[in-house]
Amino acid sequence: MKPEELTRRQEEIGGWRVSIETYKLGDVYHCTISNVDPGARFARADGATREEAESLAIEKATRYLAQTRKFTS
């Protein structure tokens, strides 16, 4: 099988820049979200549609990113 409809874009979630990668393999859409710096994948989800996979992955990413603390002093 070949991956179809591959897209990569950057967005901001909870104040952090993230990369969102989605592709379709067979009947399943796979979405993964990585922090832009350093680039680690930390949230993923599958779905029957692009929207479903991405919204589930973004929901997870939002939850995980909320746990990242900044120490500015």
Next chain:
Amino acid sequence: MAATLPSVLVTTDWVAQHATDAGVRVVEVDVDTTAYDQGHVPGAVGWNWTTELCDTVVRDIVPANKLEALLGQSGIDNKTAIVLYGDNNNWFAAWAFWQLKIYGHEDVRIMDGGRKKWLAERRDLSTEKPRVDAKTYKTKAPDTSLRAFLPEVQQAMKAKSAGLVDVRSPQEFTGEILSPPGLPETCQRGGHIPGAKSIPWGKNCNEDGTFKSFEDLQALYSAQGITSDQPVIAYCRIGERSSLTWFALKHLLGFKNVKNYDGSWTEWGNLVGAPVEKP
């Protein structure tokens, strides 16, 4: 210094043509341990770095007997050419490469560009695990010259006897955050080892995930005073990003004395009384 050593890198084209050749085993190792199941290079086996490439009781690299079992069940013997690739520009592929070199495997290579480039080129993916015939593998005595432990790093910091390269993100280097966004925190203090140079791992790579040229890598490191005439120790948070920098310095730039400090910031940043520098 030698020019780029191409024998440790293979292209996606090469993998597409040789992935199932006898004597070749392609292995996917990802930061995201589920990525393999989202489709992998046909014929590739998948290794889980959290359970298969470490000691799961003591904090340590994979024990020899466990690695022997993993390689054997992956259809790999001592003469197999192992081709590693993974997500995030081969972070954990480099981690596996480093450990395989510690245990003396001769023919290990990395697919340049990793999973990112393979996907971008719309190459075939499989969701089926390949059927492999088990083989027997015997590791060599660990080559500890590739690995730095805490006392050596402490000594290097005090004596300024090695170039310390912090490959984490600038925000981790300054102590603004303790770990990459979205990932668990595992240290008590932020900052960096005094004297370390900040050269984020991602600077080793081009936008498509491939490694930069010999000339670009040399310029990157020499601009920060990291040269081949001195010992170099690379570190990050848990030692995997720094294994990629170790790979670039050792195998692409040909540095003779480069070590990966896999204790990294999760060791240093948790030590009571350890000196920490924050800009």
